[in-house]
Amino acid sequence: MTGWQDWRERDAAAWIAVPTDGSDKYSRGVLGVVTGSDRYPGAAVLGVEGAARTGVGMIRYLGADRPADLVMRKRPEIVTAPGRVQGWLIGSGMDAASRPEDDAQRLRSALRDGTPLVIDAGALDLVGRASAPVIVTPHFRELATVLAAAADDDSDAVTADDIAADAAGWAARAADSLGVTVLLKGHTTYVAAPHGPRYAVTAGPAWLATAGSGDVLGGVLGALVATHAREIDEDGHDALAALGATAAWVHGRAGERASGGGPIVALDIAEALPGVVRDLVRAAG
Numbered sequence: 001m002t003g004w005q006d007w008r009e010r011d012a013a014a015w016i017a018v019p020t021d022g023s024d025k026y027s028r029g030v031l032g033v034v035t036g037s038d039r040y041p042g043a044a045v046l047g048v049e050g051a052a053r054t055g056v057g058m059i060r061y062l063g064a065d066r067p068a069d070l071v072m073r074k075r076p077e078i079v080t081a082p083g084r085v086q087g088w089l090i091g092s093g094m095d096a097a098s099r100p101e102d103d104a105q106r107l108r109s110a111l112r113d114g115t116p117l118v119i120d121a122g123a124l125d126l127v128g129r130a131s132a133p134v135i136v137t138p139h140f141r142e143l144a145t146v147l148a149a150a151a152d153d154d155s156d157a158v159t160a161d162d163i164a165a166d167a168a169g170w171a172a173r174a175a176d177s178l179g180v181t182v183l184l185k186g187h188t189t190y191v192a193a194p195h196g197p198r199y200a201v202t203a204g205p206a207w208l209a210t211a212g213s214g215d216v217l218g219g220v221l222g223a224l225v226a227t228h229a230r231e232i233d234e235d236g237h238d239a240l241a242a243l244g245a246t247a248a249w250v251h252g253r254a255g256e257r258a259s260g261g262g263p264i265v266a267l268d269i270a271e272a273l274p275g276v277v278r279d280l281v282r283a284a285g
């Protein structure tokens with residue numbers, strides 16, 4: 001495997017936005033979130049929790065009523081009023097095959113907003129509709145579905161097994177052909193920008209393979225995107241790739257810290273995030 005850079009602690013440490021004396025919640029960055037559904041309301045809670053604990057000025061949760069209710073019970077600091085944001089997280093805990101019209105409208109608004117997006121799970125079918133730079137966060141099955149939808153005919157179809165056999169290669173090919181930054185999840189997570197940087201991140205234990213773990217990762221990445229609007233504006237997909245690799249590194253280390261060699265649930269990963277971020281800030285200072 002050539003051309004892939006291993007993403008390490010010192011690389012991640014350069015991509016944590018530390019508030020200054022002059023910061024306020026808006027200048028730090030606001031994340032808009034459209035995630036969750038009646039079927040998967042917990043994914044909304046997990047993504048919001050991941051973002052809040054990574055560090056961001058404010059989170060606007062703008063999804064459906066049931067997940068919104070659960071998000072508010074867990075985090076009263078979340079704002080449900082629409083308004084300006086510096087980044088979006090959309091799709092976790094949604095199902096593209098059964099999308100209520102209200103959700104379709106919420107997703108359309110986010111895609112047209114002109115603000116960078118993290119697109120996960122049940123919004124991956126909308127990957128070509130964004131008016132701003134996008135980073136997608138599929139696992140193998142989801143990437144196979146995205147590539148099948150983009151293929152000219154069925155003979156081009158790639159399966160999840162094909163992707164598992166050459167994850168790095170498929171992450172790079174998908175980024176180049178779709179024109180978005182691809183973060184392909186797995187034991188090693190591969191992050192590829194279109195015709196740009198390629199990063200490999202191996203930071204966490206296999207205990208991370210647990211339901212909702214990827215929803216937390218979406219939140220971590222959403223917070224990093226919303227707090228680096230200027231860098232994304234200047235460097236586009238190069239910045240998105242660095243932020244994706246940093247999110248995977250932080251998520252992996254949080255899993256390691258929470259696990260200590262034993263089992264974890266997704267919320268444990270979120271709860272370990274502030275300690276990982278604090279150590280990165282110390283490492284950078």
Ligand SMILES: NC(=O)C1=CN([C@@H]2O[C@H](COP(=O)(O)OP(=O)(O)OC[C@H]3O[C@@H](n4cnc5c(N)ncnc54)[C@H](O)[C@@H]3O)[C@@H](O)[C@H]2O)[C@@H](O)CC1
Pocket residue numbers: 039040041042043044091092093094095121122141142211212213214215
């Ligand atoms: N607490 C929550 O609300 C959670 C919500 N989640 C959301 O759930 C949605 C679907 O995510 P998935 O990653 O499951 O989507 P996938 O569509 O990739 O996975 C579903 C597929 O997994 C396979 N499968 C199902 N049960 C299986 C079993 N027992 N053994 C082997 N294979 C099996 C089947 O092929 C099925 O079609 C996403 O929107 C995701 O964000 C998940 O993240 C889990 C936690």
Ligand SMILES: Nc1ncnc2c1ncn2[C@@H]1O[C@H](COP(=O)(O)OP(=O)(O)O)[C@@H](O)[C@H]1O
Pocket residue numbers: 139185186187188189204205206207208209210211212213214215216217251
């Ligand atoms: N064997 C493994 N070792 C380390 N990390 C893993 C392993 N399997 C999965 N992960 C990580 O766990 C997360 C799983 O995400 P995902 O498949 O979207 O799960 P979910 O949809 O349940 O949230 C990803 O961040 C992935 O990189």
